[in-house]
Amino acid sequence: MTLSFYIARRFCWMVARVFLIFAGIMMLIDMLDQLRRFSDQGIGLAQAAELAALNVPASLYRILPLILILAAIALFLGLAKSSELVVVRAAGRSGLRFLLAPVTAALLLGLFTVAVLNPLVAATSKHYDALYSRLARGTESVLSVSQDGLWLRQGSPEGQTVIHAARASLDGTELFGVSYLNYDANGMLVTRVEAEGATLMPGAWALRGAKSWALDAANPEAEAQAQATTSLPTNLTREGIRDGFGIPSAIPIWELPAYIADLERAGFSARQHRVWFQMELALPLLLAAMVLIAAGFTMRHARFGKTGTMVLLALLGGFGIFFLRNFAQVLGENGQIPIALAAWSPPVAAAMFALGLLLHLEDG
DSSP states (O other): OHHHHHHHHHHHHHHHHHHHHHHHHHHHHHHHHHHHHTTTTTOOHHHHHHHHHHHHHHHHHHTHHHHHHHHHHHHHHHHHHTTHHHHHHHTTOOHHHHHHHHHHHHHHHHHHIIIIIHHHHHHHHHHHHHHHHHHHTSSOOOEEEETTEEEEEEEETTEEEEEEEEEEOTTSOEEEEEEEEEEOTTSOEEEEEEEEEEEEETTEEEEEEEEEEETTSSSTTTTOEEEEEEEEEOOOOHHHHHHHTOOGGGSOTTTHHHHHHHHHHTTOOOHHHHHHHHHHHTHHHHHHHHHHHHHHHHOSOGGGOOHHHHHHHHHHHHHHHHHHHHHHHHHHHTTSSOHHHHHHHHHHHHHHHHHHHHHHHHHO
């Protein structure tokens, strides 16, 4: 037990070191990128650092499997160089039993990442998107989805318009059961429009079965106007509506099931979010598989030679699984393969491959 805690502690410390190294490098690169990107807005170093601090956690979260395999390679090379692996083998402990500590630590780290770090990264990503939209376009997200349906917001010099729809088409350009609430420049509600449906056209919403009320009139209901077809100006575009959804990683995993249900209730496809949810659940297994891959190539005595070749093969194996995971994610989001297969097949395949290699090396 003491030896297992010692190995797990060294592994966690190595993960922290590699993580901090990557965080520092990516922070500097992202700060320079933010300064270049918003040079016309005249942002300072402090604001660029704030943007980078909000954006880097998402980047680190994406490459966490690669950080784990680098940390595992460094751990096994260090143990081999200090001959601690030889001592452990001489004490009668098998390689698979020796790996129980780092693999368990990787699983626990994966559970902590999904349960705690995922919501934190989602919060920073959401805040970064809001700041980025404000700096790049002067506005924040124009779309939100709730149990009541779809909510949109559009603006003009005359005021703001809030749009609510019970359902929508997959791209958000066809709305059903629509309400338009028009506010003037002072924030006062002046007009309400109800329509059976609305279609997004270039520069306008084409309404069907519409009825409008002038709320500043003495008797809005008496002066209400019903029209079979009419149009309302808009500055929204299909791309703007699509971008308003954001990415699944910007939604905390604890809120993702409810968000998926709201999306499907509003008429949108939630397949991308379902794939991301399953991939997050499979993340602990992927991190453990990365440790096993590193062990399969580098858990050997330094006197055997070819250390550089073994490290290269371990890195190629880790990058290969990382690429396979991303490729499976794309296929799952496009509906080419089932969601469970897209999320769980890469970590399971990586773990089986690594265990096969370890058993071959252990038993000859």
